[in-house]
Amino acid sequence: MSSRHRFALTLALALSSAVPAARAEEADGVRWNGAVPTLRLAEGGFTLRPTLRLDADAGSFFGQEEPGGYRSGVNIRRGRLGARGTILRDFSYTFTWEFGGSTPNDYGNLFEAQIAYAGIEGATIRAGAFTLQHLPDFAGPSFDLPFLERALISNVAGSLASGTSRAAIGVEGNGAVGGAGARWNASAYATGGVASTPDDERQRGFAGRAVLLAVDRPGVQLQFGLDGAVQLHPGTSPGPESVRLRDYPELRVDSRRFLDSASIRAGSAWAAGPEASARLGPVTLEGVWQRVAVDAASGPDPRFEGWxxxxxxxxxxxxxxxxxxxGTWKRPAPRGEGGFPGALELGARYSTVDLRQGAQGSRQSILTAVLNWYPTERLRLAAQYENGRTAVAGGGPDQDFQAVGLRAAFNL
Incomplete structure (x- = not known):
């Protein structure tokens, strides 16, 4: 086990010393919740249940006039197997190994190893390697994401000090404000490196999110918030300290990434900006903007943005x-209607990120439409269309592309 994995597991176990008062519990043994077994021991003082996640993707790119564009393919985007449960009732743990990957060439990494303490009303203390509640795309479960991939700016900003599999310790809280239905959510973390990415073990940062559900009325909900992240020490390995911002075209069937700032020698970087979301009748709306700044070792400090x-x-x-x-919007419940099994949802998104600085970097913009079908609570079928453009700094030709992506996802 590498020292990075040991660091994540040490953080996860550091909170497990307190013992809450015993409470009455159901009989020990194996109980079934549908197809999911749960093992109970020590009068409920220990529980364990398996977890399984499978996302199978296929994607086809077309409409690319410039040579050397994106390639079509298939990918096991997520193939996760693990276990989760509780210890002494107020502690929960999760361990997950990832057999899938971000691209067809990326398989077999630790995805999650964390422990959390929820014995404080309205707050959870969490430590280990896990997905941080930073930015809407990361704050909720990935199975609730309406599109095949998170928006470009979410991955770019999250790469500094949050995202998935991040070694961190922090606190998450939520509660009511006044008596008119308003609610708040907040999170703050001290972070290290990513369990699946090489670094020199000294990467350090902070990340956080705060949102307020300001209006909560029948048919109308309005929420506003702020997200921020700072990387104080890039910890690049191998090579000198540097920051590199890049992402895939919101479809992970090819390893190529044309949205790329190139490596920037730097001592730190940060990203911050507002978010807003609403539900107006049956329609759910969401928007995010982030400014990304890099403290370059020499020359001007680059400033980027995306939304x-x-x-x-x-x-x-x-x-x-x-x-x-x-403080995110959950996937629709598959209750069915008029004889149709499950829930059917239509979505559209426009995202853009500009990583150009002088003669290097690029800008990418993508318009996406998606159709989601949730036949059951554990199954999702999705079809997605993209129309995008990549503009390369330095006067190179724009690279247009279109793509169709398909996904079959199962979550246990």
Whole structure:
């Protein structure tokens, strides 16, 4: 086990010393919740249940006039196997190994190893390697994401000090404000490196999010918030200290990334900006803007930006509902309607990120439409269309592309 993995597991175990008061519990043994077994021991003082996640993707790129564009392909985007449960009732743990990957060439990494303490009302202390509640695309479960991939700016900003599999320790909280239905969510973390990415073990940063559900009325919900992240020590390995911002074209069937700032010698970097979301009748809206700044070792300090807006509308079934725990919008419940099994949802998103600085870097903009079908709570089928453009700094030709992506996803 590498020292980075040991660091994540040490953080995860550091919170497990307190013992809450015993409470009455159901009989020990194996109990089934549908197809999911749960093992109970020590009068409920220890529980364990398996976790399984499978996302199988296929994608086809076309409409590329310039040579050397994106390649079509297939990918096991997520192939996760693990376990989760509770210890002494107020502690929860999760361990997950990733057999899938971001690209067809990326398989077999630790995805999550964390422990959390929820014995404080309205707050959870979490430590280990996990996905941080920073930016809407990361704050909720990935199975609730309406598009095949997170927006470009979410991955670019999250790469500094948050994202998935990040070694971190922090606190997450939520609660009510006044008596008119307003609610708040907040999170703050001290972070290290990413479990699946090489670094010199000294990467350090901070990340956080704060949102307020300001209006909560029948048919109208309005939420506003701020997200921020700072990388104090890049910890690049191998090579000198540097920051490199890049992402895939919101479809992970090819390893090429044309949205790329190139490596920038730097001592630190930060990203910050507002978010807003709403549910107006059946329609769910969301928008995020982030400024990304790099403290370059020499020359001018680059300043980048990116944003996205998206809209979701149910075609069959109920609209999305807000999660009080994460301050995000949960996938629609597959209750069915008029004899149609499950829930059917239509979504659209426009996202753009500009990483150009002088003669290097690029800008990418993508318009996306998606159709989601949730036949059951554990199954999702999705079809997505993209129309994008990559503009390369230095006067190179724009690279247009179109793509169709398909996904079959199962979550246990």
């Amino acid at each position: 996205y807006v998206q809209a979701l509308v149910p075609l069959v079934g109920a609209p999305r509902e807000r999660s009080a725990e994460s």
